[in-house]
Amino acid sequence: MQTESMVAPPESRRPAPAPTPASTAELAATAPGAVRVIRRNGKVTAFDASKIQIAMTKAFLAVEGAGAAASTAIRQKVEALTQQVVQALTRHMSGGGTLHIEDIQDQVELALMRAGEHKVARAYVLYREERAKQRAAAAAAQPASEKPRLSITRDDGAIVPLDEARMRRLVTEACAGLSGVNVDEIVTAALRDLYDGMPEAELSQALMLSARARIEKEPNYTYVSARLLLDALRHEALKFLGMSETRPTFEEMKALYPEYFRAYIHKAVELELLDPRLALYDLDRLGRALIAERDGKFDYLGLQTLYDRYFIHSNKTRFELPQAFFMRVAMGLAINEVERETKAIEFYELLSSFDFMSSTPTLFNSGTLRPQLSSCYLTQVPDDLHGIFGAIHDNAMLSKYAGGLGNDWTPVRGMGSHIKGTNGKSNGVVPFLKVANDTAVAVNQGGKRKGAVCAYLETWHRDIEEFLELRKNTGDDRRRTHDMNTANWVPDLFMKRVMEDGQWTLFSPDETPDLHDLVGTAFERRYVEYERLADEGRIKNFKRLPAVQLWRKMLSMLFETGHPWITFKDPCNLRSPQQHAGVVHSSNLCTEITLNTKAGSEIAVCNLGSINLPAHITADGQLDLAKLEKTVTTAMRMLDNVIDYNYYAVAAARNSNLRHRPVGLGVMGFADALYKLRLPYESDAAIQFADESMEAISYFAIKASTDLAAERGRYSSFEGSLWSKGILPIDSIKILAEQRGGYLKQDTSTSGKFDWDALRQRVMTVGMRNSNTMAIAPTATIANITGVSQSIEPTYQNLYVKSNLSGEFTVVNEYLVNDLKKLGLWDEVMVHDLKYFDGSVQHIDRIPDELKALYKCAFEIDPKRLVDAASRRQKWIDQAQSLNLYMREPSGKKLDELYKHAWISGLKTTYYLRTLGATHAEKTTISDHRLNAVSNAAGHGAATKAAAKPKTPEPIIAPPVAVASATDVGAAKVCSILDPDCEACQ
Template sequence: MQNESATATTETRRTAPPAPVSTVEVAATAPGAIKVIRRNGKVTGFDAGKISIAVTKAFLAVEGGAAAASAAVREKVEAITAQVVQGLTRHLTGGGTLHIEDIQDQVELALMRAGEHKVARSYVIYRAERAKERAAEAAKVPESSQPRLSVKLDDGRTVALDEARIRRVVTEACSGLTGVNIEEVVASALRDLYDGIPEAELSQAVTLAARARIEKEPNYTYVSARLLCDAMRHEALKFLNQPETRPTFEEMKAIYPSYFTAFIHRAVELELLDPKLALYDLDALGKALLADRDQKFDYLGLQTLYDRYFIHSNKIRFELPQAFFMRVAMGLAINEIDREARAIEFYQLLSSFDFMSSTPTLFNSGTLRPQLSSCYLTTVPDDLGGIFGAVQDNALLSKFAGGLGNDWTPVRGMGGYIKGTNGKSNGVVPFLKVANDTAVAVNQGGKRKGAVCAYLETWHRDIEEFLDLRKNTGDDRRRTHDMNTANWVPDYFLKRVMEEGQWTLFSPEETPDLHDLVGEAFEKRYCEYEKLADEGRIKNTKRLPALNLWRKMLSMLFETGHPWITFKDPCNLRSPQQHVGVVHSSNLCTEITLNTKAGQEIAVCNLGSVNLPAHIADGKLDIAKLERTINTAMRMLDNVIEYNYYSVATARNSNLRHRPVGLGVMGFNDALYKLRLPYESDAAIQFADNSMEAVSYFAIKASTDLAQERGAYSSFKGSLWDQGILPLDSIQILAKTRGTKYLKQDVSVSGQFDWDALRSRIRTVGIRNSNTMAIAPTATIANITGVSQSIEPTYQNLYVKSNLSGEFTVVNEYLVNDLKKLGLWDEVMAHDLKYFDGSVQRIDRIPADLKELYKCAFEIDAKRLVDAASRRQKWIDQAQSLNLYMSQPNGKKLDELYKHAWLSGLKTTYYLRTMGATHAEKTTIQDNRLNAVGTGAAGGASAKPAAKAAEPIVAPVAASDVGSAKVCSILDPDCEACQ
């Protein structure tokens, strides 16, 4: 029998093999009441202290009492114990269960991480011997005499465990998937059960049995999602008092229609959905639900939907995936003449994942407060009432899930004269602090944090303090740790930087027209104001070398991740709506470029994204399918405008007048994988060009078709559209104003589309939407659809992603499938990927062509990201959320990169992501064979032994890890853009 005593004699410790960690069987000391399942099925409390005892025993068994008693060994034991506890409990903050084998796996791995290979090897051998002994003992016991487990149902009754149903559900979940093993999942799930396990924990155990295998086989993510869906069905059907509450996937196909009708009526009764939804022909809509599409989700996508999107009452989710998509579609079709037909059309598009509406639309469509718009842009006026009115607008707009972009440039700078008090202003910064705290206070109904970005033009008197807002040093009353910031940069400033000239800062109450001027008019007026300053007729000014200010802008961007750099002139000179206003800022994520005017117009944009890899067929872009998708998508986006709930009247008036929408794309890097094009290649840059041309053509054409059916937007006359100037043509306006010396942007067309005919048709029938395209970050909807984010390069080929739904292992399925074809995918390869932070570049046995194709974000030249974005920008009437990645940034590289972005005609940039020293712990493959993993493993040697797969994944941050700055990263669960 295994010795579980913590008081064995020293002599015994010297000769006995290291004891596994079954000593962790006393009163729980970890948070969340974590329990440990023993091998006999009994449940005891988790005690972290017992892990320390067991690790000490392991050292004693190998090194003897004297050596094990040394201070150095005690420090090792303490560190190893902490690592084990952290690895075991980080997913169980709310409590849960652990199997004794899981604890032993973590101890084994921690010993390997610490370099204690002799101790670990002895530990592994002992575990293997004990496993054989237990198997032999179990074989002697008749099956009939083995204990049967019971399950405690939700109503308190206890019934025998139905192993046959577990097997049936797992078999359905594995159907049609390669590389998955039904018996492994079933055995693992049964191992983690205990007598009297609650019904909810039973479902969780089965799901987690599959989830734990995602790292070694990506298809387990679909198995996990399908098992999760089984639990969802039970929760929803039980809440609705349906006769059958435990249907399998196949059984649910017949139940979905009746469930859907019950769901709508109950949600309306609970005042969670608009009563108008109950007036639809629910029988027809229920029959249109495609139950098979429940199997399209991966685990991250379905868990995200469950946690954050599904309709719930008292935390009970009773909305199932297909009902969710239909509910969203019904809201969007509510004003259509043939609303059932349109709802089915919209549902089929959403549930196919070919297109996905933005998060606010998914949150709120069909509800009593259908705030479906994604972003709002405002200009803050230079008076106290207007400033706090703008802050109130922020709160109201943010309440129902809108992201905010605020233009603060009109507010006078520090030292500005205040006539009403005969005093001097404290500048814009104190008000930004108020806006920051408002965003934190209004948390969008608990679904995600309120989020806002403040914009300030580069000539503003307070620009230097503005650059410091995100620093962790200095007066905290003049810091905004939670709010995003962005520079609104006029072309003339960059010209002065290029020429190494001087730059003058002004307070806007003394230069009131500068903010509305662009191009040559701005340059002329700016120089006039400089002359007035030289003459002493303008007092509140400051002059400094333009290059010094530029360097500080880049320095703060590198250090704190803010302010982002966005370009005023391209946004305005290429705006279709320059005849009726000025673009004063972008939005929270820098893809929206719409006019704003203090007190009169709050710009609103409604977003959705085309799933680009879903439109790749036979090695090329499926043009016909893309047109069908965009036709329906543009109708859905246009429908948002009437149906939308507006909490601020000026937002409603602006949106109805101009009707802007933002159709974007996501999964760009996945599309490149399907086309076998490395992100850095010329062919990939050309695909960025050609694919965006197709999206542009069909989006503009679809909006024109809507104009013919519904009428053009009301401010169409005088717009660039009305003049026959399309986004491609507006590049010439920028080139003429800026000069070709400062613009290097490709202006070619593919010749595949008849742009002349489209121009002519627009001038005849008009266009329905003042703006049609914008590429948003799409982080969450990309998760839902299981594709790469937006136009982003792949972050890492294997990593742990954190968001508000938890932590999820993400594996690049395209890479794994390629490695499978070559016979190279095994647990050794998985360990190597983790050791090298998801990079394939230093794994010797991976072929060179795959290394090129599967470069990660920090391995790609950031200038190529700009080049691809430049090609897209010529087709887009708004902008792009463009993150830039740099593994080893320095001043020179940043200077070159951002000048390249400006010269390439980009309108905006987004986060600068740099590789920091901050690390996130890796998840681990529980294979119990770490001692067998090394350079001699089958399949060839790796650059380093996979046994060292314990090294942490590098978490990208927007700073160089100086200090402890609070910055956004790809994995930041609080960042609005990451949700």
């Protein structure tokens, strides 16, 4: 029976009428029809929800007495609890599946505790323990010949005995070199979930899931899970290629990789999935260069993400394995090299080592028939109907091939402006923004992720007030853009008026057309002149209001909706190396790209990749400059190669990219690097490290670009640039300071480790290959692949569930766990406490203060310190950085101070404002099926605290997806921060 071990202890049983489940029909209908239950003997039976209700009723009778059977309250309580159990068990099983009887009992136990039925739950737990001991004793006494043998159904339909020896070999190889993991534990747990006749694919999944369930207890299980997942990937790929009747293990695959690689390339070319030129490489040489051991570097989230979203597939069958994937990307990037095999191997080694990772579009499309490898496109929308819809068409074409978009809408005239052709009045920019929004939804990025676009508008535009409200959930929906990001393009003059409590005037660009292209003091002079013309009545369509009033509305909308972001026009232009060749009118989707645009002729393109910063920290806590230089040099060559190899969906993008050749080299894993250096994120030493690490990257990136210029020639618009004058990014701060007139506090010191004077001379003499070299992108997805913290972000939580398009993944801060292990503090109680405190260590008394400082989470760090670190980085970067700001308890005053601090600190842009999306996190048991409330550590248990802990308020801001509570693992689930379905996460 399914209800085995689901009744109260035998000594407590009393005769009672059989319960009549009043809602059996409803409960049966709740669960998907294909759900089945694995019994302890391996047999499978249909899921029957009414048996859970019967068993739970018996448990109440055993504790409360026979008279409870007639209690309406208890009957209703049992029905409600049973529904909760059924929903928890089956909510992710709409397509059917299997449950083990132990899983059902775990949920019953948990439901009883959450309902406050502690006596019933305690009796239930103790009875389960006693029955488990009895079963173990019986199993030990049973002769081996009498023990049931399970069979497996192979892909070809053949039924064969379960090969337990191979299972153990797979798990042993998966655990090799990892501490804290247990082969027997994984095998035993997997065997529990097997049933007679199970399909071969489910067997592989059972092993992987048994390891995955232990990640929160021991982070190294994430690597075990990934290696076990590889077993299924290898089988799928080799079977598709007709290579193997058996399933090679991790060790056996090492010898097969070269043969597989050749077959994979030829098959992909035959299926028209890859460029035929890839088959012309020396595939034997490249196959021998594959380092099969590097398949073991992935954590579970990284490998699952690659499998779901990146690997080449035919009719949903993936036949690209990890090392072939990296080599395919490298081959595409080396396709125009003279020594293409040598360079492909060099690029492959950099990618597969995780020292550097190209951006998502490059990983998607390199080596394919249409290699659209660029990450970002910036466009300008002109002020005429043909141009507006031409720009929207460009958006559609660029988005189709996985490009993220930034649109400058400032030239479009404001509401109420005169239309000469019809002698009518304009409806302004907002209706066209609605069309652009719907286009982004309709044209997703190659079917791989949603189209993503950000609209920019300057703060003096007549429609700015309506623009601020585009993301509101109230008002006329025809004037809302719920799917499009928005950003303010703020001139310095506006910020000065705010600081000085001055007035601000809104204009329509058809009457003030040159404001759009003016910056700094030139903008200020012309703007003041237009204000005089408005006062004289020579400009009709304008509005005047206190600057502070508009500033407050900007912050209010940012607070309420997360948009528009605040970006600063003047530092983007005054520090741009290319100010001689045009104007930066906007940033991109993620606010790190600052390139010139011009309607009709200049669509800016940027090609991104990121250095894995913690991979360049030595064992003794130093930044490895020699390794960093080697990484940057190769990475810059790869990024430069993108420009010539890239597929351009729009001619203006191709022309612009070939003329200026901008690239954006960034970093990821900054928080991990700080952990390795033992530097708290808020500390002065961490801010100094942000400065010095970015100085090194800046020096090496500029040097690499000059080396490429010596080899390949300088970019065509070099003459007249700041580069040509020997003005490097660190030097351009002086230009901004002169134009600001005192509103700038930005450090300009250098470390003294690099010969900047010699580099300036070389840049002026040899030139640069690239107009722009550096930009720090969000890196959410490629950071997942490489297993590091994203970009320059602080750690969100030390224990949480990450949700993305590949599913839900438990994430544990490995650095914290390792430190707690050294102190003997890592145990199940600590896991419970981390869950209860939503990943924070600040309220766990037994954790030392030193670790509390080191492992502060994002919302526990002073946001001004994030700005301070960003200001130090911005010294060295010729573009910008995606900087999220976190605020635990936001207020108007705090926001006002924070964003003024960002402006005065010389930042070019900011990105999302993250306020604490604090939903209640459900608390669960550990995998040993014991509730903390009835264990020896009950005083520290999360389960007892959960009932008393009040729910925290709903999120004030949760852009762009509402934060959900985690019901599987018990840690706060992150949607709004780590969601590649919303931004063009690199």
